[in-house]
Amino acid sequence: MNLNQTQIALFNFATHFDIMTPINIYAELTPNPNSMKFVANINLLEGGVVEYESKEAAVNCPMAVSLFAFSGINKVFITSNFITLNKESDVDWFDVTNIIREFIRGYLMSGEPLFIGSPFDENHVPASSKKAEAKSIEVTTETKERPTIPTSPELEKKITELLEEYVKPAVESDGGAIHFKSFDNGTVSVVLKGACSGCPSSTVTLKSGIENLLKQMVPEVHEVIAVAE
Numbered sequence: 001m002n003l004n005q006t007q008i009a010l011f012n013f014a015t016h017f018d019i020m021t022p023i024n025i026y027a028e029l030t031p032n033p034n035s036m037k038f039v040a041n042i043n044l045l046e047g048g049v050v051e052y053e054s055k056e057a058a059v060n061c062p063m064a065v066s067l068f069a070f071s072g073i074n075k076v077f078i079t080s081n082f083i084t085l086n087k088e089s090d091v092d093w094f095d096v097t098n099i100i101r102e103f104i105r106g107y108l109m110s111g112e113p114l115f116i117g118s119p120f121d122e123n124h125v126p127a128s129s130k131k132a133e134a135k136s137i138e139v140t141t142e143t144k145e146r147p148t149i150p151t152s153p154e155l156e157k158k159i160t161e162l163l164e165e166y167v168k169p170a171v172e173s174d175g176g177a178i179h180f181k182s183f184d185n186g187t188v189s190v191v192l193k194g195a196c197s198g199c200p201s202s203t204v205t206l207k208s209g210i211e212n213l214l215k216q217m218v219p220e221v222h223e224v225i226a227v228a229e
Contacts, residue, residue: 025105027097030084030175032199036093037175038104039082049079049177050119051193060116063107070100077176077194078119084175084194149186149220156183162217163190167210171196178210181229186222188214191229202226 021042028037050061053075058064064076067083072091077084083104087093108114160180171178176196181189190210196202211224 023105023108025101025108027101028175030195030199031201031205032086032175032195034089035084035086035175035195035199036097036100037082037084037195038101040104040108041081042108043081044083044114045079045119048120049077049179049193051075051077051197060119060121061114062112062116063104063114066103066107067100070096070103072096075197077197078114079177079194080172082172082175086195086198149222151183151185155218155220156180158218159183159188159214159221162214163210166213181227183221186220188221188224189227190224192226193229 024041026039028039030037052058052061052064052068055065055068058068058076061076061078064078067073067076067085072088073085074088075086077086085100087096163178163180167178171192174195176192176194176199178196179191179193181191183189190206192202192206196205206224206226211221214221214224
């Protein structure tokens, strides 16, 4: 049986995404005025997130490379069923949203692969992130003397579960992602990505929302900070 080009493209698409269904994309505002969330009715990525801050960094994601060609786009974030784009402040979403939405839909319908090789080679942040020393960014708090609090796998597991159950869904609904990085002497370090990275309201959310939640549920927690990946 001979397949025409359209049939071949649809076959490749279905093989890559394991579905055969029309693609719908809708745009959704986020708390960050410079971020827009593009939600698909299919799953784009399993088990993690990828974030590209330049066209050069997106070599394993052809669609991300193309998205950087749109005026003002300076970051591409992909996870589960949505893509969050960040733009320069002098670009108006009104001028580009519909065009970008149709581009994403067309790309996904084309049958072209979303990623070349593993998307996690350079950008993966797993649910249980590797513990490493990192410099604090954006969010700073006044350090107060307090008794040394021992770190234990049980405490880290509890903190991670709370973030996964109570915080992650809310953050994802705003077009971003949050990942536990470490717990050291009462300080929980998390990585913020997507719309949450650089968002003017992320500091308020972090200190008033996430920190208060963890303090109530885990008495050993004294503060929560955002750190570099």
